Amino acid sequence: MPRYYRYLGELLENGFERISSDDLSRRMNVTASQIRQDLNNFGGFGQQGYGYNVKFLYGEIAKILGVEKTHNVVVVGAGNLGHAIAKYPGFDRRGFNMLGVFDINSSLIGQKVGDLEIMPVSKLKEFIMGEDIDIIALTTPKEAVEDIISIVKDSKVTAIWNFTPVDLKAGPDILVENVHLADSLLTLSYKQQMRKNNKLE
Amino acid sequence: MPRYYRYLGELLENGFERISSDDLSRRMNVTASQIRQDLNNFGGFGQQGYGYNVKFLYGEIAKILGVEKTHNVVVVGAGNLGHAIAKYPGFDRRGFNMLGVFDINSSLIGQKVGDLEIMPVSKLKEFIMGEDIDIIALTTPKEAVEDIISIVKDSKVTAIWNFTPVDLKAGPDILVENVHLADSLLTLSYKQQMRKNNKLE
Numbered sequence: 001m002p003r004y005y006r007y008l009g010e011l012l013e014n015g016f017e018r019i020s021s022d023d024l025s026r027r028m029n030v031t032a033s034q035i036r037q038d039l040n041n042f043g044g045f046g047q048q049g050y051g052y053n054v055k056f057l058y059g060e061i062a063k064i065l066g067v068e069k070t071h072n073v074v075v076v077g078a079g080n081l082g083h084a085i086a087k088y089p090g091f092d093r094r095g096f097n098m099l100g101v102f103d104i105n106s107s108l109i110g111q112k113v114g115d116l117e118i119m120p121v122s123k124l125k126e127f128i129m130g131e132d133i134d135i136i137a138l139t140t141p142k143e144a145v146e147d148i149i150s151i152v153k154d155s156k157v158t159a160i161w162n163f164t165p166v167d168l169k170a171g172p173d174i175l176v177e178n179v180h181l182a183d184s185l186l187t188l189s190y191k192q193q194m195r196k197n198n199k200l201e
Numbered sequence: 202m203p204r205y206y207r208y209l210g211e212l213l214e215n216g217f218e219r220i221s222s223d224d225l226s227r228r229m230n231v232t233a234s235q236i237r238q239d240l241n242n243f244g245g246f247g248q249q250g251y252g253y254n255v256k257f258l259y260g261e262i263a264k265i266l267g268v269e270k271t272h273n274v275v276v277v278g279a280g281n282l283g284h285a286i287a288k289y290p291g292f293d294r295r296g297f298n299m300l301g302v303f304d305i306n307s308s309l310i311g312q313k314v315g316d317l318e319i320m321p322v323s324k325l326k327e328f329i330m331g332e333d334i335d336i337i338a339l340t341t342p343k344e345a346v347e348d349i350i351s352i353v354k355d356s357k358v359t360a361i362w363n364f365t366p367v368d369l370k371a372g373p374d375i376l377v378e379n380v381h382l383a384d385s386l387l388t389l390s391y392k393q394q395m396r397k398n399n400k401l402e
Contacts, residue, residue, distance in 0.1 A: 002387035006366065029368065065387050066394025080285035087281055089342075090366070090383055096390075135389065141290075158396075159389050165207060165291070167230065175396065177389035179380065182291055186203035186266050188336065188360050188378035189297075193267025195359075195376065 001065055003028065004038070008058040009094075020051040067095040072132055073161075076148055077139035078103035078111075078118045081163055085137045086113045099131050104144060121148070128155045137161040138168075202266055204229065205239070209259040210295075221252040268296040273333050274362075277349055278340035279304035279312075279319045282364055286338050287314045300332050305345060322349070329356045338362040339369075 007028055011019055021039075025032035039052070062068045075086045078101050086101050101113045104121045111118050119127065127133065128151075136157050138148060145166050152160065152174070159175040162168050168176045208229055212220060222240075226233035240258070263269045276287045279302050287302050302314045305322045312319050320328065328334065329352075337358050339349060346367050353361070353375070360376040363369050369377045 001391055002381075002384035003368075005387060006381075006384060029370070064391065064394070066390045066397070067387065071390060071393075080281060080288055084281035084285050085382070088382060091386065094383065094387065096386060134393070135386075159393050161386060161389055167204075169230070175389060175392050177385055177392070179382070179385055180203075180207075181286070181289060181380070182295065183203035183207060184378055184380055185292065185297060185336075185362060186206060186268065186295065188362055188376060189267045189272060190202055190265065191376050191378070192335070192360050193265070196267070 001038075001061055005058065005061045005065055005067075008054055008061065011054050012058055016054050018051040019054055024052070062095075070095045070097055071135050072097050072099050073135040073137060074098075074100040074102060074124070074127065074131075074133050075113075075137045075139060076102045076121065076124065077141075077144070077163075078105075078108050078113060079139060082137075082139040083113050085139060085161075085163070086116060096135070099133065100127055102127075104140075121151070124148075125151050125155065128152070128157060133157055135159045135161060137163070139163045142166045202239075202262055206259070206262045206266055206268075209255055209262065212255050213259055217255050219252040220255055225253070263296075271296045271298055272336050273298050273300050274336040274338055275299075275301040275303060275325070275328065275332075275334050276314075276338045276340060277303045277322065277325065278342075278345070278364075279306070279309050279314060280340060283338075283340040284314050286340060286362075286364070287317060297336070300334065301328055303328075305341075322352070325349075326352050326356065329353070329358060334358055336360045336362060338364070340364045343367045 007024065021032040021035045025035055073096050075082045075098065082101060086098050091098060098116065101116050101118050102121050102124050103109070103118050106120070108118045109120050134157060136152055138145070138160055140148060142164050145164050145168070149170055153171060157174065160168060160170055162176050162178045163181070165180060165182060167178065170176055208225065222233040222236045226236055274297050276283045276299065283302060287299050292299060299317065302317050302319050303322050303325050304310070304319050307321070309319045310321050335358060337353055339346070339361055341349060343365050346365050346369070350371055354372060358375060361369060361371055363377050363379045364382070366381060366383060368379065371377055
């Protein structure tokens with residue numbers, strides 16, 4: 001679904017009003033029958049021979065993805081990765097409001113990340129409560145993870161977008177989505193190695 | 202495999218010499234039988250009742266992952282994300298040498314990213330050839346992707362670690378590993394929404 005949402009968003013930006021499953025199939029490199037199956041699961045937006053209404057479909061998928069509502073996000077960890085996340089283009093228009101950046105390093109406090117001022121972790125709990133934060137993007141070193149989790153527990157936060165190399169267990173009420181960069185690079189290297197082995201055989 | 206590699210690396214750092222599949226199971230939150238199955242696929246490193254030799258297993262998995270060799274990597278795109286990737290701790294010790302950072306923006310050329318100086322994209326092809334680069338980490342805006350791919354084609358690069366929001370098609374000789382940050386955040390939001398719907402039912 002996120003991938004459909006991304007492609008439909010691009011089509012919308014480029015002024016497309018309708019798109020056939022065949023055309024979408026070519027663009028997304030997915031079979032047309034897969035597309036019809038995926039999209040019919042969510043209520044059958046297509047009409048035979050007429051294609052999908054891009055804007056309508058985009059809106060319906062937005063509802064499914066929970067982005068017709070806005071989400072309030074803070075980034076914890078103001079290193080390079082934290083900066084990259086806080087300033088990543090395109091989150092805004094998908095309904096993700098970056099509302100704060102936090103760090104434990106006192107020399108960073110008060111510095112700007114885009115429009116946001118870096119705040120001390122000691123103010124994180126208060127901020128989460130006051131601003132209805134529901135997502136934490138976590139980009140700290142692994143040593144800091146436990147402290148942050150203990151702050152986040154029992155708050156309104158329902159999801160952690162985890163960039164640390166730790167497989168988080170944040171309890172039953174908090175969803176975790178992991179982006180393990182080192183694992184991803186190793187996966188690439190693994191595939192390279194497999195391919196090399198296949199060629200040598 | 203990347204996940205096993207990460208856990209075993211941590212065990213090694215913490216001085217563990219042997220580990221049982223039960224202990225590894227608890228740490229990784231995977232069943233012990235799954236662990237035995239995964240690791241036996243790669244040659245049966247374990248001995249009944251005695252556990253795995255952490256160092257040996259780590260080395261064997263390193264070979265499987267292709268990291269007993271070193272990989273030479275350049276980052277193309279010296280924005281926040283490019284900085285984060287170029288300076289990400291722990292790539293070195295896994296055998297990934299970050300050898301260069303490139304950007305098209307002339308005001309960035311010559312600035313430092315850690316020990317590396319930002320170089321102009323016009324020198325990318327020459328650099329790739331001279332330094333035996335086999336992996337490109339791509340963190341440019343999507344508008345630049347096509348140009349970079351045309352530079353990278355017909356070089357020694359065999360893999361692209363792709364952070365752009367484009368689903369790359371780089372040809373049959375180049376592997377692509379995608380890290381779509383926006384898709385990842387949408388996945389999180391989707392899961393949040395599903396959970397909310399389930400609670401309301």
